[in-house]
Amino acid sequence: MRKIRICSSITLLLMLAPVSGAEIRVLTEHLPPFQIDSAGAATGFATDVVRQTFKDAGISYQIEFQSWSRAYQLALRDPNTCIFSISKSKERQALFQWIGELSYNTTAIYGLTSRTDIVLKSLEQAKSYVIAVTRDDVTHHYLLQHGFEEGKNLYVLENVSSMLNVLTSRRQGIDLVIINETILKYRAIESGLTPAEFRKLLVLPDLPLDFHLACSLKTPAAIVARLRSSLQGIKTDGRFDKIVTGWSERLH
Structure with a gap:
């Protein structure tokens, strides 16, 4: 029990500690209902999850809409850059630092x-x-x-x-x-x-669109770790399911 308490305390300290560095550039495309470019404002189911993830992590960010190809290439190349909603194919696994799954869909x-x-x-x-x-x-x-x-x-x-x-x-x-x-x-x-x-x-059962949040390999490990912990926390405490339910009701 003592070991568990120590590990939990370390995790809490990591989450509370300030993260230094530049604002994170978060890239995506217009892909309703996951992310929606509405009169310059970013909305959508995945966007809501991403916003909450960064908010809980205490990390400054800015969401930008690009064509998918440009967003993908920038996220491959640039530091302090994340991307969503991106599928985690076998070929892509080593190309990004994966934060977590946002949704799962069949294609x-x-x-x-x-x-x-x-x-x-x-x-x-x-x-x-x-x-x-x-x-x-x-x-x-x-x-x-x-x-x-x-x-x-x-x-x-x-x-x-x-x-x-x-x-x-x-x-x-x-x-x-x-x-x-x-x-x-x-x-x-x-x-x-x-x-x-x-x-x-x-x-196409071998082509699942398991949409994720991911960051470039040049994004600091401390930021990646904090985002992973934040997203998992949202899923654990029920807020993730609440966002899913809210958007599901809009689809009917």
């Missing part, structure tokens, strides 16, 4: 409901069509690893905001997109479309 290939000619039973069959993805997104890297080729059956967008519009207009011959159901619903509403216009064709 699928979707097409237009009106395209009854498309039937998919495997990812290999999808190579006969053109799939739109966001540059440097985990879906982009995933399809490249599975033999898809840019300019042939892979169309790369700079951001996800135009993905459903590109699909519905069939610009550039786009046939399919990879997305999760929650994002699909919000993107459809934003674009003046309805979720019923899109049909799930193939679930």
Whole structure:
């Protein structure tokens, strides 16, 4: 018991101790309902969790919206930089310092409901069509690893905001997109479309979108440790679930 009390005291002291250094740059993209760029104000489920994490950790930060590719490259390169919501694929594990999971989602290939000619039973069959993805997104890297080729059956967008519009207009011959159901619903509403216009064709169980908060390798270890402890504390005391419930109610 004495050992446990000593460890707990050390953890508390680390959390209370001031963190020196520059303000942390927190990068993300507009991806409702996880993070929403609304008239210059950052909102959304994941944003609320990230804000609470930094607040509890006592770390100064500034959230910035960028295209995903730019956010990803900056987080790879720059010190005092974090990024969310980023998927923790095996290939990315050594590239960042991972703070913790913000949400978990399953991913699928979707097409237009009106395209009854498309039937998919495997990812290999999808190579006969053109799939739109966001540059440097985990879906982009995933399809490249599975033999898809840019300019042939892979169309790369700079951001996800135009993905459903590109699909519905069939610009550039786009046939399919990879997305999760929650994002699909919000993107459809934003674009003046309805979720019923899109049909799930193939679930990708080996491509979970387990969104995380992560920081660059050049971000100080003390900041990373404090953020990890803060996020875990939010999950332990029930505030994380409260944020989830609040946003879930808005989805219905």
